[in-house]
Amino acid sequence: MTVPALIMAGGKGTRMGLSSEKPLLPFLDKPLIDWVAAAIIDARSISDFYVVTSANTPKTEDHCFSKGWKVVHTDAHGYHDDLKQAVLKVNLTGPVLTMPSDVPAITGKFLDKVIREFEILRKDFMAVFVPIKSRRDLGLSVSSIDEYKNVWYAVSGVNIINGNKIQEERKIETGALITEEIEVLLNINTLKDLEIAEKLMQNQTG
Numbered sequence: 001m002t003v004p005a006l007i008m009a010g011g012k013g014t015r016m017g018l019s020s021e022k023p024l025l026p027f028l029d030k031p032l033i034d035w036v037a038a039a040i041i042d043a044r045s046i047s048d049f050y051v052v053t054s055a056n057t058p059k060t061e062d063h064c065f066s067k068g069w070k071v072v073h074t075d076a077h078g079y080h081d082d083l084k085q086a087v088l089k090v091n092l093t094g095p096v097l098t099m100p101s102d103v104p105a106i107t108g109k110f111l112d113k114v115i116r117e118f119e120i121l122r123k124d125f126m127a128v129f130v131p132i133k134s135r136r137d138l139g140l141s142v143s144s145i146d147e148y149k150n151v152w153y154a155v156s157g158v159n160i161i162n163g164n165k166i167q168e169e170r171k172i173e174t175g176a177l178i179t180e181e182i183e184v185l186l187n188i189n190t191l192k193d194l195e196i197a198e199k200l201m202q203n204q205t206g
Contacts, residue, residue: 001119002047003160004090005040005097005111009033009064010054010074010082023060023101025188028198032188033060035104037069042108045115046097052086060101084166092163100157102188105201110183114158123175124162129153130187134180139196143189148176156184 009023023033033051040049051069053061054076064071072089074082083098095118097111118126132142132154144155153176165172182204186197 001095001115002045003095003097003115004092005043005046005049005099006072006083006086006090006092007033007036007040007049007051007099007101008079008083008157009051009060009101010057010076011079012056021057021060022188023057024063025102025194027104027188027194028201031063032104033063033101034067036099036101036106037067039106039108039111040099043111043115044108045112046108050086050090051101052082054082083161087161087163087166094163096161096163096166098157098159098161100187103157103184103186104188104197105186106158106183110181111158114160114177117177118160118175121175123173124165125172125174126160126177127174128156128158128177128179128184130156130185131178131180134185135187138185138200140186140193141190148174148178153178154187156187158184 024031040046050072051064052072052074054074056076061071072086074085114128129148135142135154142154145152146155188194188197
């Protein structure tokens with residue numbers, strides 16, 4: 001099974017209080033979005049990918065064009081509306097991997113694992129969640145959470161959706177992959193998260 005991917009890179013990044021665009025924030029001397037794109041390119045189960053931008057991220061858009069990546073420009077009406085708009089613009093009608101641009105530890109191998117899990121699960125939607133305690137134990141922020149089977153988790157931002165169902169208003173049947181793996185544990189929401197994640201990555205590769 002192979003699926004297309006969308007890198008969501010059109011948000012304001014207001015939680016970090018940056019004057020620059022979050023996807024271009026340097027992480028170990030490389031923009032955050034470049035780490036994510038490299039993992040997607042390396043994944044065997046991803047057929048193609050697009051970077052979803054907006055008026056909030058013009059420099060990110062230029063950066064993507066300079067790399068030769070496909071770009072989908074949306075209207076900056078919020079994450080979910082921009083996602084729906086991107087799916088319609090590209091005419092994605094089956095499973096689609098959606099990614100944030102701020103998970104620099106992500107790897108192609110991990111993304112292949114996510115897609116395999118989705119294939120086994122047989123749901124229309126699958127979210128990748130991280131135990132809240134796992135982030136807090138590392139000193140990382142917990143800014144976005146969701147509930148699954150009566151337990152609250154930190155949202156990684158990595159999901160697989162059914163492009164045919166994303167436009168529907170009714171609740172979509174959902175499954176989840178719960179993991180403490182560093183690939184999605186290091187989701188960068190604050191400057192402190194960035195500092196902690198860089199140290200962890202340096203220790204792993206050092």
